[in-house]
Amino acid sequence: MTFNRISARIGSIAESATLAVDSKAKALKAAGRPVISFGAGEPDFPTPDYIVEAAVAAARDPRNHRYSPTPGLPELREAIAVQTLRDSGYAIEPSQVLVTNGGKQAVYEAFATLLDPGDEVLIPTPFWTTYPESVRLAGGVPVEVFAGSDQGYLVTVEQLEAALTPRTKVLLFVSPSNPTGAVYSPEQTREIGLWAASKGLWVVSDEIYQHLTYDGVPFTSIASAAPELGDRVVLLNGVAKTYAMTGWRVGWMVGPLDVVKAATNLQSHATSNVSNVSQRAALAAVAGPLDAVRAMGVAFDRRRKNIVAALNEIPGVVCPVPHGAFYAYPDVSGVLERKGIASSAELASQILDQVEVAVVPGEAFGPSGYLRLSYALGDDDLAEGVRRLQEFLA
Structure with a gap:
């Protein structure tokens, strides 16, 4: 053979x-x-200096020279729960947080946890290049829903409805968007969230650019805009873009307990805990001033x-x-x-x-x-x- x-x-x-x-x-x-x-x-x-100093101190502390819990340091998970309520308007428990090696690991683990072979994911297009590859690697099928410059790169419910099939399980929602910088209004976000809820879909929402909006345009989390989604929403985030920490490799996913536990099991066999020094730096960032x-x-x-x-x-x-x-x-x-x-x-x-x-x-x-x-x-x-x-x- x-x-x-x-x-x-x-x-x-x-x-x-x-x-x-x-x-x-x-x-x-x-x-x-x-x-x-x-x-x-x-x-x-x-x-920022105060984040770097927190990492320096962490590197000198022998506690950080050892394995730590796979889902993240308890202090960091607590801080992320507080931050999620503050910035996304979404109340969660620390047990609903999984700290990952950068946002990309959170993206992959979310899809790997939710998708079975052949399950479809609606991906508003233009999309960040990693999204469809992560879906495919998880066994899913990415379905592109394109909105061009004439629409300000914002997809509509009508377009999503036209792309829906019996195999559709997940809607990916990204606002603000990479690569376009487009931001959905609170009204558009709620409309899309209500549509997804009415179809029984999961929503995976990448919120990593939530602190970068301009012209008075607000960031709106789909989790808080459409509470009708219930426990079928997963939020992805991290410190890379907000705090200029791309090289520190700390991201996270937030979701229902069963999803976070399953993703934690996956991570326990893939990478285990994120670097403790990076986690301490992320704690200083998330819990610190803006x-x-x-x-x-x-x-x-x-x-x-x-x-x-x-x-x-x-x-x-x-x-x-x-x-x-x-x-x-x-x-x-x-x-x-x-x-x-x-x-x-x-x-x-x-x-x-x-x-x-x-x-x-x-x-x-x-x-x-x-x-x-x-x-x-x-x-x-x-x-x-x-x-x-x-x-x-x-």
Whole structure:
């Protein structure tokens, strides 16, 4: 009998497009090229000092040199429960929290716990590149529900209804959105939540950008907006984006006790506990003030306005104003047509080769014809990168 060297399950997984672009940009910069990267969704700020100091103290404490409970340090789970009520308006017990190695582990474990082979997940599109891969790895079937720039990248209940089948088990809900920065209003969020509840669906909601909204647009948790969902909601979150802690690798999932217990069993065989030092740092972040978060938000807001205005000056580019996260998602179909370029992937490749600017093509997040630009980089680099884009695309 002949066996595949790589299992079909793992061999079918696509590389993370955002990390691939970021790695290529960093390699080119290391080689001396003046590359400016709009690729990775990573704040350019250092982790706030008080969080770093908490980690330093934790590293010196022998208690943190040993295994700790798989679902997380009790103090951190308690703090996350408090934070979930404060920021999402959703009351939970600490026992309903599972601390994970970054948000990605929370995403995968949520789907792995909820899905059986063939179960379908409705995924509003454009989507973060990891969502459909996690669904497939868990044995599920991702079903894309596309909303373009003409809809502000916001799907409607009518679109979700049209995509519903007898195999649909889960709706993924993401607001603010990666990659588009779109934010659902409280009314839209409740409408979608009520629809999901009426169909008996689970909702998995990624709230990792909840503290990054602009123009007075509020963040609304679907769990509190539609309590009719009952115990069929799982919230995903983490410290990476809010506190500039992407490298610390601390995320979490919140859900009903049976789901959290099952996911904890999975994690006990996969990674066990998250690094105790990182958990202590996350505790300082979650239980601490939001002053540093607000200061970063002011900088992101300034960059958001600058990049959107500059992109919309380019002939053939349509960039809706993002009201959350730190991404611009311009529709570049007009540029492709004008320049005779077949796809946004080809356009992104030309941009990197000819003007040394790294962007992520729309194919990573759904249909071609779009680019994602993270504006979580320094003001000077942003201005120079946009100038190069304007010069090349015009």
